[in-house]
Amino acid sequence: MTKAQAKAIFVWGTVLSAVILLALTYNSLSQIPQRTHADRLDAQVATGKWVWQKHNCNDCHTILGIGGYYAPDLTKVMSYRDADWMRRFLNDPGAVWPASRKMPNLHLKDQEITDLIAFLSWVNGIDTNNWPPKPMAATASAGTVEKPGEAVYRAQGCSACHSIGGVGGHVGPDLTKVGSRRDREWIEEQLKDPKSHNPNSIMPSFAKLPEKDREDLVDYLSGLR
Amino acid sequence: MKYESQKIAYKYFVLATLLFGLQVVFGLITGAKYVWDFDPLINILPFNTSRAIHINLLVVWLLFGFMGGTYYLVPEEADTEIYSPWLANLQLYLFAAIGVTAIAGYIAGWSWGMPFLEQPTILKIGIVVVALIFLFNIFMTMMKTKKWTVIQGVLLGGLVMLAVMFLFGIFFMKNLTTQYYFWWWVIHLWVEGAWEIVTGAIMAFVLLKLTGVDRALVEKWLYIEVGLVLFTGIAGIGHHYYWIGTPNYWLWVGGIFSALEPVPILFMVIDTLRDVKERKVEITNRLALYWAVGCAVMHFLGAGVWGFAHTLPQINQWTHGTQVTAAHGHFAFFGAYAMLNLTMIYFALPQIKGLKVFNQRLGMKAFWTMNFFMIMMVLALSVAGVIQTYFQRVLGMDYLTTQGFMKLWFAVFWVSAWGFAIGALMYIVNFFTIGKKQVAV
Ligand code: HEM
Ligand SMILES: [Fe+2]
Numbered sequence: 264m265t266k267a268q269a270k271a272i273f274v275w276g277t278v279l280s281a282v283i284l285l286a287l288t289y290n291s292l293s294q295i296p297q298r299t300h301a302d303r304l305d306a307q308v309a310t311g312k313w314v315w316q317k318h319n320c321n322d323c324h325t326i327l328g329i330g331g332y333y334a335p336d337l338t339k340v341m342s343y344r345d346a347d348w349m350r351r352f353l354n355d356p357g358a359v360w361p362a363s364r365k366m367p368n369l370h371l372k373d374q375e376i377t378d379l380i381a382f383l384s385w386v387n388g389i390d391t392n393n394w395p396p397k398p399m400a401a402t403a404s405a406g407t408v409e410k411p412g413e414a415v416y417r418a419q420g421c422s423a424c425h426s427i428g429g430v431g432g433h434v435g436p437d438l439t440k441v442g443s444r445r446d447r448e449w450i451e452e453q454l455k456d457p458k459s460h461n462p463n464s465i466m467p468s469f470a471k472l473p474e475k476d477r478e479d480l481v482d483y484l485s486g487l488r
Numbered sequence: 489m490k491y492e493s494q495k496i497a498y499k500y501f502v503l504a505t506l507l508f509g510l511q512v513v514f515g516l517i518t519g520a521k522y523v524w525d526f527d528p529l530i531n532i533l534p535f536n537t538s539r540a541i542h543i544n545l546l547v548v549w550l551l552f553g554f555m556g557g558t559y560y561l562v563p564e565e566a567d568t569e570i571y572s573p574w575l576a577n578l579q580l581y582l583f584a585a586i587g588v589t590a591i592a593g594y595i596a597g598w599s600w601g602m603p604f605l606e607q608p609t610i611l612k613i614g615i616v617v618v619a620l621i622f623l624f625n626i627f628m629t630m631m632k633t634k635k636w637t638v639i640q641g642v643l644l645g646g647l648v649m650l651a652v653m654f655l656f657g658i659f660f661m662k663n664l665t666t667q668y669y670f671w672w673w674v675i676h677l678w679v680e681g682a683w684e685i686v687t688g689a690i691m692a693f694v695l696l697k698l699t700g701v702d703r704a705l706v707e708k709w710l711y712i713e714v715g716l717v718l719f720t721g722i723a724g725i726g727h728h729y730y731w732i733g734t735p736n737y738w739l740w741v742g743g744i745f746s747a748l749e750p751v752p753i754l755f756m757v758i759d760t761l762r763d764v765k766e767r768k769v770e771i772t773n774r775l776a777l778y779w780a781v782g783c784a785v786m787h788f789l790g791a792g793v794w795g796f797a798h799t800l801p802q803i804n805q806w807t808h809g810t811q812v813t814a815a816h817g818h819f820a821f822f823g824a825y826a827m828l829n830l831t832m833i834y835f836a837l838p839q840i841k842g843l844k845v846f847n848q849r850l851g852m853k854a855f856w857t858m859n860f861f862m863i864m865m866v867l868a869l870s871v872a873g874v875i876q877t878y879f880q881r882v883l884g885m886d887y888l889t890t891q892g893f894m895k896l897w898f899a900v901f902w903v904s905a906w907g908f909a910i911g912a913l914m915y916i917v918n919f920f921t922i923g924k925k926q927v928a929v
Contacts, residue, residue: 266704269711276719280745283723287741291669294735299665309662316601316660319594322536327668327732328809330603333521333535335887336809362888363525367534386664392739394731396805398884422886430889 298390311382314375323366326386328394334366336395341380341387345418347471349380352420359467360423361434412483415476419469427487435466443488451481489839491563493570498840499580500556501833505919507549507587508826512905512912514542519905522891522898533595540594540606546821547604548587553829554683555579555622557690558643560836562626565640565693566633571625579621586614602671605657612658619651638707639689639696642714646685653677665733672728679820680721680749680791687787687828688714688756694780694835695760700768709759716752724749727799731808739801746799750792760784773838775851779831782859786823794819794866806881811894812873819866833919843923850918857911864904872897 295301315321321330326337341349352359353376356366371379416422422431425438441450449460454477457464469477489495518538521527527534563570570576590607593599599606607615626647630640657674661667692710696703726742760781764771771777794816798807807813838846872894880890 264708264712266708266711269708269715273711273715273718276715277722280719280722283741284725287723287726287737288669291729291734291738292666295663295665295669295733298735299663299733301663304662312662312664312667313660317599318597319536319540319599319601319606321601321603322539322606323534325809327664329668329671329732330809331536331539332809332811332814333539364888364891365525365527365530367530389665389733391731391733392736394805394808395881398882400883430886 300385300388303385303388305381307378307381308385311378311380311385314371314378315382318369318371327389327391334364337383337386338389338391339387339395341384343417344420346380346384348418348420349383350376351467353379358465360420360432362423362432410479410483410486412479412481415472415480416483419472419480424466438484438487441487442485445485447481447485450484451477454480489560489564489836490567491569493573493576494560494563494836495840496570496573496576497556497560497836499577500552500559501837501919503580503584504549504552504556504829504833505916507545507552509912509916511542511545511549512909514538514545516902516905516909518542519898519902523895523902537594537597540599540603541591543604544587544590544594544606548583550683550821550825550829552583553825553832554647554686554690557829557832557836558622558626558647558686560832560840561643561690561693562629562640565637565643566630567635568629568632571628571632575621575625579618579625582614582621583618586611586618602657602667604675605671609658612654616651616654616658619654623647623651637703638710639692642685642692642710643689646682646689646714649685650678650682653682668732669729669734672725676725676728677722679824680724681718683825684717684721684752685714687824688717690828690832691756691760691780691783694776694831695763698771698773698776698780698835699763699766701763701766706763709755713752713755713759716755717749720745720748720752727801727804730801730804743800747796749799750788750796753788753792757784757788772845773835775848775855776831776835778852778855779827779834782855783823783827783831786819786827786859786862788823790816790819790821790823790866794870807873807877810873810876810881811869812877815866815869815873818862818869822862830915837919837922841923846923850914851922854911854914854918857914858908859911861904861907861911865901865908868897868901868904872901 315326320326320337323331323334324337325332328336328338344352348359353369353371355368357368360366421438424432424434425436426432427438429439445453452459453466454469454472456468456470457466458468472480517529517533518535521535521538529538559570559576586607590611593608593611594606598608600608600612605612626644630636630644633640653674656670659670661670688710692706695701696706722745723741724746726738726740727746729738729742761784764777764781798804798812798816834851875894875897876890879885879893880887
């Protein structure tokens with residue numbers, strides 16, 4: 264091969280690839296608004312994004328799979344946490360989720376937390392081509408349908424302190440067989456007012472949970488025998 | 489060394505060397521947070537801050553290295569003194585001042601909050617000014633030349649591309665997907681585009697001088713390598729557009745083009761080995777030779793093999809955003825760019841200092857220590873990454889429980905990192921004492 268041919272590879276290879284990138288960028292930018300439902304991207308979401316950046320959350324957490332690998336990916340966090348939990352958590356992470364690896368209390372203002380929740384809820388709706396993928400194990404056992412109470416249990420972050428079947432935290436008692444030692448009324452009381460059973464309880468009160476959710480949760484827990 | 493102004497490179501190499509040391513220190517701090525849950529620094533220097541400093545120092549010392557390398561290379565290629573040594577100094581101090589401000593700012597909680605691009609906007613503008621001064625100075629020097637060599641042309645092209653891509657990382661965009669779309673124009677088009685070009689040119693120069701092979705041969709291969717890097721790498725950016733809200737044709741485009749990216753990197757290995765085999769002169773600077781060959785090999789393993797391993801969407805779907813990425817990031821940055829800069833430093837340093845022969849024992853030890861422990865670090869992170877991928881993504885175990893299962897490998901990683909730090913320290917000592925009679929070994 265001559266030097267002139269080598270130079271041609273260089274010039275045409277670069278031009279061709281750059282043209283592909285530019286053309287697809289043009290097309291991608293026209294599709295992104297719809298794939299990210301940009302119509303719901305209001306001023307509050309944008310402010311929330313800036314709060315996210317200002318506190319540099321992204322160097323601990325990944326989002327869309329990019330960033331620090333030290334803390335959970337937050338792309339779909341609003342699918343399994345509800346806004347109320349998020350508000351309490353961001354206000355004081357250590358109290359709501361006494362995890363082994365800790366998130367510092369960033370002393371966020373109430374307004375910042377509201378904006379962040381708007382941002383994370385918007386991110387939750389981005390069409391990510393189904394990423395993160397459904398675990399293969401879950402796909403394999405797709406026959407077992409989740410009980411409504413299980414979803415509440417997850418959304419409320421009970422597993423931060425409790426474990427069921429070996430999965431979860433150890434700040435509170437293991438709940439694998441809680442239904443065999445506590446009855447429905449007792450469990451309901453524990454959720455509404457943990458201090459009624461233990462005046463020094465560090466378990467947060469879930470009195471504000473909607474009636475339906477609490478019923479489902481109690482059904483689920485009392486069924487664990 | 490033919491021109492007095494090539495000595496400007498020395499100051500750049502000093503800063504690169506010191507910042508490299510500091511980068512390793514912050515790496516050890518950041519890594520410790522994975523090994524122990526209890527973090528005594530959680531409110532002073534939490535993980536996000538120490539990581540930001542660690543990766544910023546990495547980029548900044550590599551840029552200092554590239555700039556120093558350029559100031560060394562260009563006079564010799566263009567056959568003239570640097571256009572303005574005064575500007576070269578100004579640019580050095582300005583860049584250093586911006587770097588110090590950025591790091592002090594991170595500790596004080598001043599951040600723009602996108603990974604690698606945490607610098608607040610005003611500092612980014614300062615960086616653009618530094619880049620403009622640098623490019624102006626280099627361009628004016630090259631304009632004085634009578635013969636435009638391919639090496640300097642390619643180098644200039646790479647540097648201009650490097651500066652232009654940075655502009656896409658300055659603006660705040662409301663849409664996170666769009667923000668990340670252009671964030672990758674900086675990150676990916678740097679490491680798999682502009683930086684590869686700069687590296688290709690500098691490596692071509694070093695090999696040419698070191699082995700005395702034909703310039704025509706070196707330059708022909710430089711064109712081919714750089715051409716294929718850009719052909720595969722530009723559209724290869726698609727391997728970052730699988731899951732961020734971009735259309736799904738990127739699964740095809742990204743998968744196909746990025747899967748070809750290792751090809752030019754393999755060519756670089758073959759090219760390097762052939763140059764060394766067919767050398768026309770005896771190579772007395774063994775250290776430069778070792779780093780050059782080592783760089784070719786580690787570049788291929790870190791970027792080519794470890795990159796290829798998770799670049800196809802079928803695999804990336806499971807590994808995306810896990811420690812697999814961290815393993816590859818460490819391996820590729822070290823193998824390609826840290827080693828390239830160390831190659832250039834070991835090539836230029838003896839000439840700047842006017843040494844004909846010098847003691848190479850400590851330098852050799854540094855070479856083997858750093859390389860050995862970097863491989864250990866990467867293997868440990870790779871095991872951690874595979875565990876994470878399997879337990880968290882395939883089995884659906886929750887994030888923190890999975891991290892517990894990875895602890896052992898974080899520990900192996902961290903202990904190996906201490907080994908690497910010792911190697912880096914040997915290098916730093918060697919850098920500052922090279923050629924002195926009494927070398928403490
Ligand atoms: C020397 C050149 C390279 C360097 C320095 C480098 C460095 C990096 C870094 C630091 C990241 C993580 C970015 C982040 O999310 O924060 C990354 C991601 C990635 N790199 Fe490279 N890389 C190089 C070459 C390559 C090549 C040649 C390939 C493919 C053959 C490749 C494939 C990938 C992929 C697929 C990801 C995304 C990982 C994920 O999904 O989480 N890289 N690279
Ligand atoms: Fe990439």
